Amino acid sequence: MSPLNSTFFINDDIVHPDFFFISGLAGIPHTxxxxxxxxxxxxxxxxxxxFVMFMIYSDHCLHSPKYIVVFNLALSDLCGSTAVIPQVIDTFLFKSHLISFEACLTNMYFVLGFLTMQSFTLTLLSYDRCVAICFPLRYNDLVTHKSILLIIAILWMIAGMAILIAVMFISTLSFCKSTVVNSYFCDHGPIYLMACNDNTPSAVIRWTHPVLILWLPVPFITGTYICIARALLKIAASERLKAMKTCTSHLILVSVFYFPLCFTFALASIIHRNARIINLSLSTVMPPMLNPIIYSLKTEEFTESIKKLYRRTMIHITVRKK
Structure with a gap:
């Protein structure tokens, strides 16, 4: 059946298709x-x-507010990748381009929701580093287990509600023409543009989501590192190097996550559609893969925890052999 000839069902003057056709990578060679x-x-x-979540859960030395945030980042990365990659492989490798209207909205909710939460968590990590370096004597008072858990819970609610509102407005749109989604998943932008009734609320939301994941977090993170840089200039060189090392992993995570997204959004109107789709898909799937590798290699506490686990494992194996 041609995607342009989808059947439609009507509910209270709102016309919804039985399915959408995800076309994203279909025209790209060597996929x-x-x-x-x-x-x-x-x-x-x-x-x-x-592995990151297991290490943080099992090692009491990592039961600190900072690593609660890292655990949340690992959880968001894992869930976000699970929402994207299996669906993409099933859609394009196994030619399952059709997705029901309800399943499409569900896919949209989880992909955008976890992407938003990844951005929020990186922002929260910058707050943690800023307090630790700028206000070291007050760190234990300002950054506690209770406060971090409360902030994380609030951020999950904000992300969940923001994307839920976006999905609810999509459900009020009528689709009486094309059902071809020019993306690799049920992306909000390409879908609301296909509506044949008033899509003004969805258009507003279309510009609100980049604000949530880019234009608010990036200036906030930049501001925290300006404060960190000013604080580092006031301390001894040996202490400065030690403090800078604690920020290295986070700076790499921020660069990996935000730079590709900023590039894609900034040049969306001039780059080829296929290039935009590939760039956006890589921006979505690469940071969750790289984040645990970066933390394992660049964070001293985490590296020590891995070494302790390795020593315990080797001792256990030696005892069993005896």
Missing amino acids: NYYYIFLGFVYAVTVLGNT
């Missing part, structure tokens, strides 16, 4: 290699983020 790459990325993402 089979890209699906193999995505499968590898997903496997590393699942193993890496599961």
